[in-house]
Structure formats: C-alpha cells, structure tokens
Amino acid sequence: MFSQKVRPFAMTDIFPQLDYKPKLPQRMDHGIGIVGAGGIVNYAHLPAYQKAGFKVVGITDRNREQAERTAQQYQVGKVYASVEDLLRQPEVEIVDIAVYPAEQVNVVEQATSAGKHMLCQKPFADEYAKAVRSVELAERAQVKIAVNQQMRWDAGIRCARLLIDDGWLGTPTYGAIQVHCRTDWSLWPWIYQGKQLEIMFHSIHYIDSLRYLLGDPAHVFTSGSRAPGEATQAETKTLSTWEYQSGLQVLIDVCHSTWQDDAYAIFRFEGTEGVIKGTIGLMYNYPAGRPDTLEFMSKRNPGFWFSARLDSMWIPDAFVGPMASLMRAIESGSEPETSGRDNLRTLQIVFAEYRSMVEKRAVRPEEIGA
Numbered sequence: 001m002f003s004q005k006v007r008p009f010a011m012t013d014i015f016p017q018l019d020y021k022p023k024l025p026q027r028m029d030h031g032i033g034i035v036g037a038g039g040i041v042n043y044a045h046l047p048a049y050q051k052a053g054f055k056v057v058g059i060t061d062r063n064r065e066q067a068e069r070t071a072q073q074y075q076v077g078k079v080y081a082s083v084e085d086l087l088r089q090p091e092v093e094i095v096d097i098a099v100y101p102a103e104q105v106n107v108v109e110q111a112t113s114a115g116k117h118m119l120c121q122k123p124f125a126d127e128y129a130k131a132v133r134s135v136e137l138a139e140r141a142q143v144k145i146a147v148n149q150q151m152r153w154d155a156g157i158r159c160a161r162l163l164i165d166d167g168w169l170g171t172p173t174y175g176a177i178q179v180h181c182r183t184d185w186s187l188w189p190w191i192y193q194g195k196q197l198e199i200m201f202h203s204i205h206y207i208d209s210l211r212y213l214l215g216d217p218a219h220v221f222t223s224g225s226r227a228p229g230e231a232t233q234a235e236t237k238t239l240s241t242w243e244y245q246s247g248l249q250v251l252i253d254v255c256h257s258t259w260q261d262d263a264y265a266i267f268r269f270e271g272t273e274g275v276i277k278g279t280i281g282l283m284y285n286y287p288a289g290r291p292d293t294l295e296f297m298s299k300r301n302p303g304f305w306f307s308a309r310l311d312s313m314w315i316p317d318a319f320v321g322p323m324a325s326l327m328r329a330i331e332s333g334s335e336p337e338t339s340g341r342d343n344l345r346t347l348q349i350v351f352a353e354y355r356s357m358v359e360k361r362a363v364r365p366e367e368i369g370a
C-alpha cells in the first residue's frame, strides 16, 4: 500500500497501519427502508449498500414512479405507497431518509413515533431548531439517529485521522481544505434556487471532516460571494478561517465556478512533528470522481515522504460508513459516530459561518441556538 519517494529503504517496521475501510456490523440483516428515491439514493446509497451487502427491504417516494424505477434498478423488494406504509413494516428497522432538509424533521417525527432508528441526510436541517427537535424526538423515543456526513469515511480523511491519532502530526498547527472546481448545479435545481448554497450543501462536508480531524474551533470568520453573471441568489464561493484556543488555524477555500481547466481539491494538515497532504478525488469529476491521494512526512523519518495507495472512492464507498456505524451503535447500545447530537456542533458552525458572512465579524459557534 505504501511507497516512499526519496530512496529505497526497508521501512516496513515504521509504516503506520491505515485500516481506513468502514467497520461493518456483526449482523448484516438489519432491515433498511428508504424514504426518497432521488439522485443521491440512486448514485450513492444503493450502490454502497449493495457493495457492502446491507439488506434494503423497501423504498418509498412521493413520486411513486421514481420509487418503482429505483426499486427495479437495484432489486429492492418492495415499493411502499407512503412513509406511513413503510413505517408500519416490522422488517424495517432503520429508516434511511434522503428528502430535502426543510422536510426531514417531519419524517423524523413520524419515524420516532413508530420506534424506528434513522439515518438522516445532510444537511440535518435547514434551521438549527429543527435539528435540535429531531435529536430530542429520537432521545425521547430511545431510538438511534445518525447523520450521513460520509466524508469522514472518505479514504484520505480517515487516513489523516489515523495518522493524527498515531501522533505522526504532533500538535496540529494548520489545516486547510481548498477546492476550486466547476459544479453542475442542474443536478440539484432545488438547491440553486435557495438563499443558502455553498456552505449549507457543500462545505458542510469539510466543516464536519475538519471537526472530526481537529476538533471544534473557538471562532469562525467567513466571506461568501458569487462569480459575475451567476444566476443564484446565494453564495457559490466561500473563504472561511477558523481560530482555536491552541493557536491552530484552519482555512476552507471553496469556489464552484472555476472556468479554467486546472480544477483542484486538496487538503493539508501541518503539525509540530509532521505534514499530511492529499487530494479529494471526488471533486475532480463529480459524481464519478477518482480515488483520493495521500502523502505524509514526519520528523520520525526525516527526509522521507510516504505516499499511500488508496483504492476506495467517496462515492459510493464512503456511504457505507454512516450506515455501518449506525448499525454498530444499535448492536452495542452506543452512539453512532455521526450522531444527531454530534451533528448539532457541525450545524452550529454552518450557521455561525452564515452569521459571520452577514455581520462581517468573527462568530463563536455557541452563539447559534443560545
């Protein structure tokens, strides 16, 4: 899996173990019922679940034809007439919700009343209060609720976390994710018409991943803008900086309207002991993508850069992660890695960045919902 660039050398003893694939549950027969048979379910959820061997028992969509087409394509056994019908089925143990963020809380309300566990799509909600309500509903009903922040299982990000946990970076001092690409918003016409765009639907992945790698910032400052001539009301390019009590600084720099042919999607983490850097393959050709790349160096082995060969893709492979984590949490009685409660912190940063854009000041995430 590894190579090192400088010169051949027997280094097997110091290669770190990068066991980055999602950990599967003990039981593979948890019954999944899907609500929403749209784009993401077709090109990511179902291919991932088929690959992992998860058991999808049925699907529903308010557009029945859409649900039937999807069921046929992925050999899903049942098409339910409605959400209510799906929730009545004892074989549905987990509801996999992939509807629009403004409506997600309504499905959560129904699913918690039926005593089902849930995997919600990101963004968890379009308003912070709705996300809090979803978490409280699930806690009261004593069911598990997770959010599909699957970038945490993208190979480059998970490997970076394993290296950080193993001390290769030392104390983190700098983190950056920079993505300049051309996004075809016609894939999501409903997003393009909204008042919030880039952070709410895209950078939310980077926000969640950076929290996962480096923890929560003390302050965030964001500038949001558009390219000349863009038809959207909302931001399509953003620059955010985060400040931590420790002195750690983070940069998220994203632009979706690059016209040049040299799109790039890179991450870089620096610390007192090492550097980790790589590329986010998905953003070079969404949604087909390509594998991530990863390179790292450390004072442990001065003069050497290691590179890891990563053989999984954000879409569909990372989509196994949140569902597997939810299943494992059901089996062990613990919390899923991307639990609803954890996601409230991600959403606080999302909304803090929007407040910063409007008020032109650094915002503490705790100001949201206070």
Ligand SMILES: NC(=O)c1ccc[n+]([C@@H]2O[C@H](COP(=O)([O-])OP(=O)(O)OC[C@H]3O[C@@H](n4cnc5c(N)ncnc54)[C@H](O)[C@@H]3O)[C@@H](O)[C@H]2O)c1
Residues within 6 Å of the ligand: 035, 036, 037, 038, 039, 040, 041, 060, 061, 062, 063, 066, 083, 098, 099, 100, 101, 103, 107, 121, 122, 123, 148, 150, 187, 188, 201
């Ligand atoms: N990487 C990612 O994690 C990722 C990528 C794309 C989209 N998404 C998220 O997935 C969600 C869906 O996006 P999409 O691109 O699939 O949208 P889409 O418009 O292609 O599909 C949504 C589907 O949900 C159905 N639907 C909506 N409300 C419903 C309800 N109450 N009951 C039954 N069916 C309902 C619609 O009829 C439609 O078929 C969004 O929240 C989006 O943010 C996540």
